[in-house]
Amino acid sequence: MLARFLDWCDARTGYRAALHHLLDERLPGGTGWAFTLGSVILLLLGVQFLSGFVLAMYYVPSPLLAYDSVRYVMRDLPMGSVVRGLHVWGASFLVVAAVAHMLRAFLHGAYKAPRELTWLSGLAALLVILGFALSGYLLPWDQKAYWATTVTINVARGAPLVGEWLASGLRGGPELGALTLGRWYAAHVFLLPAVLLAFAVAHLFLMRRHGISGPLRPKPGPATPFFPWHVMKDTVVMAVVFASLLTLAYFVRAPLDEMANPADASYVPRPEWYFLSLFQLLKYFPGPAEPVATQLIPGLAVGFLALLPFLDRHPERRPWARARLPYSVGMAVLAAGVAGLTGLGLRDRPEGKAANDWGLLPVAGLELATGENSVCARCHVAGGPAAPMERTSLRRDEEWLLNHMTDPVAIAPGVRTAEDRAPRSAMGRFGAQAVVAYLRRRHAGIEPPPLEPGVRLAAMTYASTCVVCHRVSGEGGTLGPDLTAVGQRRDAAEIQAIIEDASLVYGESSMPRFKDKLTGAQIEALAGYFAGRK
Amino acid sequence: MIEQPARISPSSLPENPRRTFLVRVIQGVHTTIGATLAFVLGGAALAPGLTRRERLWLSAGDLSALRDGEPRAVTLRVARQDGATEAVDRRVVFLVRSGDGGVRALDSTCTHLGCRTRVNADALQIECPCHGGVYDLEGRVVAGPPPRPLDELPTRVEGTRILVQV
Numbered sequence: 001m002l003a004r005f006l007d008w009c010d011a012r013t014g015y016r017a018a019l020h021h022l023l024d025e026r027l028p029g030g031t032g033w034a035f036t037l038g039s040v041i042l043l044l045l046g047v048q049f050l051s052g053f054v055l056a057m058y059y060v061p062s063p064l065l066a067y068d069s070v071r072y073v074m075r076d077l078p079m080g081s082v083v084r085g086l087h088v089w090g091a092s093f094l095v096v097a098a099v100a101h102m103l104r105a106f107l108h109g110a111y112k113a114p115r116e117l118t119w120l121s122g123l124a125a126l127l128v129i130l131g132f133a134l135s136g137y138l139l140p141w142d143q144k145a146y147w148a149t150t151v152t153i154n155v156a157r158g159a160p161l162v163g164e165w166l167a168s169g170l171r172g173g174p175e176l177g178a179l180t181l182g183r184w185y186a187a188h189v190f191l192l193p194a195v196l197l198a199f200a201v202a203h204l205f206l207m208r209r210h211g212i213s214g215p216l217r218p219k220p221g222p223a224t225p226f227f228p229w230h231v232m233k234d235t236v237v238m239a240v241v242f243a244s245l246l247t248l249a250y251f252v253r254a255p256l257d258e259m260a261n262p263a264d265a266s267y268v269p270r271p272e273w274y275f276l277s278l279f280q281l282l283k284y285f286p287g288p289a290e291p292v293a294t295q296l297i298p299g300l301a302v303g304f305l306a307l308l309p310f311l312d313r314h315p316e317r318r319p320w321a322r323a324r325l326p327y328s329v330g331m332a333v334l335a336a337g338v339a340g341l342t343g344l345g346l347r348d349r350p351e352g353k354a355a356n357d358w359g360l361l362p363v364a365g366l367e368l369a370t371g372e373n374s375v376c377a378r379c380h381v382a383g384g385p386a387a388p389m390e391r392t393s394l395r396r397d398e399e400w401l402l403n404h405m406t407d408p409v410a411i412a413p414g415v416r417t418a419e420d421r422a423p424r425s426a427m428g429r430f431g432a433q434a435v436v437a438y439l440r441r442r443h444a445g446i447e448p449p450p451l452e453p454g455v456r457l458a459a460m461t462y463a464s465t466c467v468v469c470h471r472v473s474g475e476g477g478t479l480g481p482d483l484t485a486v487g488q489r490r491d492a493a494e495i496q497a498i499i500e501d502a503s504l505v506y507g508e509s510s511m512p513r514f515k516d517k518l519t520g521a522q523i524e525a526l527a528g529y530f531a532g533r534k
Numbered sequence: 535m536i537e538q539p540a541r542i543s544p545s546s547l548p549e550n551p552r553r554t555f556l557v558r559v560i561q562g563v564h565t566t567i568g569a570t571l572a573f574v575l576g577g578a579a580l581a582p583g584l585t586r587r588e589r590l591w592l593s594a595g596d597l598s599a600l601r602d603g604e605p606r607a608v609t610l611r612v613a614r615q616d617g618a619t620e621a622v623d624r625r626v627v628f629l630v631r632s633g634d635g636g637v638r639a640l641d642s643t644c645t646h647l648g649c650r651t652r653v654n655a656d657a658l659q660i661e662c663p664c665h666g667g668v669y670d671l672e673g674r675v676v677a678g679p680p681p682r683p684l685d686e687l688p689t690r691v692e693g694t695r696i697l698v699q700v
């Protein structure tokens with residue numbers, strides 16, 4: 001039955017002959033494992049396409065909901081975190097595979113006549129893949145997304161002549177916001193897939209038209225058919241790559257920062273690792289020299305790759321041969337430059353809020369929002385008038401949230417009862433800030449640190465007193481020194497002495513004396529906690 | 535007349551056990567990759583559609599507002615998580631006082647193709663605007679295409695408060 005149906009199809013389409021033509025391609029003897037990277041890229045593109053399709057079912061391209069929709073996928077959707085893991089880690093795998101494939105093609109001199117356009121279509125596809133990665137990581141609308149995109153748009157603004165125009169095209173509106181997110185999303189799911197498909201088809205067509213360049217020294221003997229001899233190698237490598245990707249997606253949670261917060265000055269933006277070399281380069285060309293890093297060097301690199309087939313026209317294919325040496329050196333410099341800068345970028349960890357550090361303010365917020373005496377639980381319970389705390393979203397701006405928390409009844413309509421005529425203050429301003437800090441951490445899926453009673457007491461004391469002047473892990477005042485890593489400078493006894501009476505330690509000090517304002521237990525808890533912050 | 539091309543099959547090549555083995559391995563690996571992806575992605579795509587909202591008892595007003603033989607339409611608000619957002623569903627039910635002092639709640643969704651039915655107070659019947667379905671006040675089909683009576687929801691009376699389970 002099936003055989004007859006296939007015969008019927010074949011008679012009308014001739015698909016069997018086409019399939020045999022595809023599969024029976026003869027490859028030069030000795031075509032080895034280095035030639036499997038193309039198949040790996042196809043596999044990874046397939047995974048990106050399918051996982052992206054599923055993510056797009058749940059993703060909402062609006063600053064109000066984008067972050068929550070990614071949270072939904074990570075937390076509520078069965079297997080959602082694996083799907084997002086496949087997509088996020090798959091993006092990195094794809095960049096690595098595409099770059100490795102290009103280096104392989106370079107080493108084999110595979111760009112030489114008649115394969116110039118094969119090389120160029122591949123280079124274009126690589127740039128489109130980088131475009132995917134760039135537009136992709138804006139989408140979750142977390143801190144990293146927001147700030148990395150701000151930087152990207154400002155870099156674009158620096159381009160000669162068209163800069164302003166380009167920047168407003170990328171931004172879509174007067175400020176970064178819903179208009180920006182909409183167009184980057186549209187590019188990520190409609191435009192780029194279509195463009196990538198076009199380049200990939202052209203690339204594969206040209207590859208088949210000219211055959212592969214093959215090993216530098218083909219093994220003597222008859223050419224082997226592509227199927228199954230080479231397909232077997234492809235299959236082995238694809239299986240290994242897929243298994244690694246799946247394992248990573250299953251066990252390592254794809255990162256999600258805190259929700260985008262344009263007012264947060266403590267966040268130090270850093271791009272994904274694949275753009276880290278460009279980011280690092282910027283540090284060496286400050287001020288008026290900046291275009292060297294944003295335009296000249298990247299332009300030269302892409303220009304070198306694009307012109308390679310037209311500069312290096314000698315038929316010699318061995319990369320170490322005299323005729324090819326200058327280009328090999330050029331490529332080595334480029335590769336070493338990218339790798340070196342990426343390495344430096346990874347080492348160059350900025351001071352600032354470490355992603356998994358709760359600091360103290362959020363701990364106090366946790367206590368205020370969910371502790372025994374929490375005012376919030378009056379309404380934020382399952383079946384209550386407001387969503388339970390872990391279901392809330394941070395869609396309102398900071399001012400609204402702070403007002404709501406200091407006076408919940410005034411701002412949430414319908415909650416005011418006949419007895420609450422006058423607004424009743426639920427918590428102070430710093431308490432509210434603590435709760436906002438807590439919710440940001442919680443929504444980013446960062447687990448709270450173990451809360452020993454000392455840490456709790458320290459947190460509550462900090463949130464009502466020290467926070468006015470001291471910053472910990474990105475939150476708090478700046479009148480006094482940052483305490484994020486005081487444990488490196490001082491031990492518990494010293495810290496206790498300073499809290500009790502700073503002027504005894506420093507002589508003159510603008511830090512008040514706390515000996516009689518705080519209890520001994522409070523001071524001890526603070527000293528113990530801070531001595532442990534290294 | 536469609537020309538029947540000669541069947542070229544792998545077997546036109548000399549039979550080679552090693553080759554056959556490789557073909558099986560290749561097919562096996564690709565099938566496994568495909569099945570894994572289908573499981574993970576299909577699961578994430580289909581799972582939310584298969585979950586059911588938990589049942590809730592909602593207050594539907596006071597017994598004293600009901601008069602015998604006169605159905606009353608009430609709108610119940612049911613909050614539920616809807617993907618990344620929270621949605622409030624509005625369910626319309628008809629409350630009818632039954633002879634024995636109890637209360638019945640009829641779901642207003644037409645059992646034909648799901649339109650919203652309404653009470654015609656003059657004709658004392660429940661009518662569907664879509665394809666002319668008509669029910670009596672007990673929810674039984676009187677005319678038109680509906681295949682079965684209106685669905686009934688469990689009810690409970692606590693003091694004078696009517697509770698409906700949706």
Ligand code: HEM
Binds near residue numbers: 049051134188
């Ligand atoms: C071809 C079809 C694709 C579709 C339909 C698609 C769709 C999506 C969607 C809806 C998101 C937002 C959800 C989320 O952030 O978790 C996303 C994010 C992302 N995409 Fe894609 N994508 C595609 C291809 C690619 C490719 C080829 C790359 C490769 C470089 C890529 C890289 C990314 C990255 C890095 C993110 C950010 C993930 C994150 O940090 O959450 N995408 N994509």
Ligand code: FES
Binds near residue numbers: 646666678680
């Ligand atoms: S849906 Fe009510 S009659 Fe068809």
